[in-house]
Each structure stands twice: as structure tokens, then as C-alpha cells.
Amino acid sequence: MDDKRQPMSGDPQVQPDPLLLTAQGLSKAFGGIQAVNDAEIHVPQGQIVGLIGPNGAGKTTLFNLLCNFIAPDHGRIIFDGQPIERLPPHKIALQGMIRTFQVARVLSRLSVLENMLLAAPHQTGEKLQNTFFQTHTIRKQEQQLKEKAHVILESVGLAAKVNDYAGALSGGQRKLLEMARGLMADPKLMLLDEPAAGVNPTLIQQICGHVKRWNDNGITFLIIEHNMDVIMSLCDRVWVLAEGQNLAVGTPAEIQSNTEVLEAYLGQ
Numbered sequence: 001m002d003d004k005r006q007p008m009s010g011d012p013q014v015q016p017d018p019l020l021l022t023a024q025g026l027s028k029a030f031g032g033i034q035a036v037n038d039a040e041i042h043v044p045q046g047q048i049v050g051l052i053g054p055n056g057a058g059k060t061t062l063f064n065l066l067c068n069f070i071a072p073d074h075g076r077i078i079f080d081g082q083p084i085e086r087l088p089p090h091k092i093a094l095q096g097m098i099r100t101f102q103v104a105r106v107l108s109r110l111s112v113l114e115n116m117l118l119a120a121p122h123q124t125g126e127k128l129q130n131t132f133f134q135t136h137t138i139r140k141q142e143q144q145l146k147e148k149a150h151v152i153l154e155s156v157g158l159a160a161k162v163n164d165y166a167g168a169l170s171g172g173q174r175k176l177l178e179m180a181r182g183l184m185a186d187p188k189l190m191l192l193d194e195p196a197a198g199v200n201p202t203l204i205q206q207i208c209g210h211v212k213r214w215n216d217n218g219i220t221f222l223i224i225e226h227n228m229d230v231i232m233s234l235c236d237r238v239w240v241l242a243e244g245q246n247l248a249v250g251t252p253a254e255i256q257s258n259t260e261v262l263e264a265y266l267g268q
């Protein structure tokens, strides 16, 4: 398809952002259903990229393929300069690609703080032979992780809930906690699957503000969302998927006035 991903500029000095994630020729069939069909997507470093499409278009499946939660039938995925399609999901996460789920996955019977601590990549001093140094190192790491968790929870307005069960949070707060957990891993790229779905309008505004702030701090985003206000306010570029295939890519304004895209939504 026509590659319109790079920003246009009259200034020849302006260099396009390098691609942090690029996937090509991705396909996945479930029995007779071709959920993703020779799809591509490119996410430039530092941008907020949207992924939209009618229900059942294959958006979540595409996320599952990018993170290797589901192995693709075909396709090539390069993240941060490395092919990742054969890496297990936890290794992809360690390389800096973190995803959230359409229905937030938090550990309901653990506290908000425990959820945060378990999300941090483990770096305990297993190689240290001396028990004294090992204990000291682990304690110090735990303290640092707790401090980091508190700073993140404070920044997303969940500080007061730190000792509550995650299961006692509202749906929107759970989505926020899932994003906050992702930040514990210092991601380069966050894939958010419908961060605004089922969330009240006030919290949606707050989530958009957090995403903008995290993006200003250097995190790149790929966001699936049906809420077009969220897509319009956040995204630099938007990719449209329909029946598993790329339908269009462009700025939010271009996509909003694209008749093929409107027809795909009306026809669902």
C-alpha cells in the first residue's frame, strides 16, 4: 500500500523520525477466519500512532502478533532494530515493548502496590554468592522499586489506593493501574488496547493527559481505540484495519474524511 507514514515538510532539513516498530506481511488465521491478512504497520520513534477499525477487524490479534502472544503464520517484525517474531513475549517486554489488554489484566487479590512490584523486571542478585551482600542488594532493590511504584501511582492519581485490592478498583482505574504497571518496566513502546473503553469521560481526559506526558518523556505509543475524540486528540498518525487488511493510513483529519474508512464502519 501507499506509504504515507512520514510527515511531509517543505523544509529539506527535517528528517523523518526513525521507525521504532515495523511489521510487514503479518498474517494469522483461526480455522477458517483470516483474522489478520498480510497487514503492515510502522511506528516512528517518539510518536503516538492510532490503530482503528470496525469490531472484529483484527486489531487485538495484530497486537497479539506484535508481542508474540500468538505466533504469526507469516510476517516480519522489527523492534528497535532487532527481529522479534521468534522471541517469547517476556523477552519482547524486556526489550521495551509493553502492552495492555482490552479488558485490563490486574491481579485482583493483590494490592495495588503488589501489582506494581510484580510488574517490575526482576534483577535480583542471584549471581552474588555472599548471602549478606545478596540480602542487602535485594532489600535495596525492593526499596527502590517501592519508591518508583509510589512515584508512578502518585503521578496517575492512584496514590490513595496503594493498599487497596486491585479488584476493588473501578474499570477505569484498573486500566490506569495496568498502564502504571507497564511504566515499572521503563518501556520504549507501549501498546494500549482500548484504554478509554468503559471509562468515564473525566478519567478518559486524565488518561489522555497521562499518555501525552509519558510521550513527552520519550515513550512511543501504539493505541487501539474506538473513541475518535481520543484518537483525534492524541495521535500523530492513524492506521485503519478492516477485515484483517490495511485500509488506510494518514493523519487523524485525513482518516476522518476518508470515504473508504467511513464505508467500512457503516458496513459493519
Ligand SMILES: Nc1ncnc2c1ncn2[C@@H]1O[C@H](COP(=O)(O)OP(=O)(O)OP(=O)(O)O)[C@@H](O)[C@H]1O
Residues within 6 Å of the ligand: 030, 033, 034, 035, 053, 054, 055, 056, 057, 058, 059, 060, 061, 062, 102
Ligand atoms: N483466539 C481466537 N480464536 C478464534 N478466533 C479468534 C481468536 N481471536 C480473534 N478471533 C477472531 O478474529 C477476528 C478478529 O478479532 P480481533 O479480536 O482481533 O478484532 P478487533 O479488531 O480487536 O475487534 P474489537 O474492536 O471488537 O475488539 C474476529 O473474527 C475474531 O472472532
Ligand SMILES: [Mg+2]
Residues within 6 Å of the ligand: 059, 060, 061, 102
Ligand atoms: Mg479488540
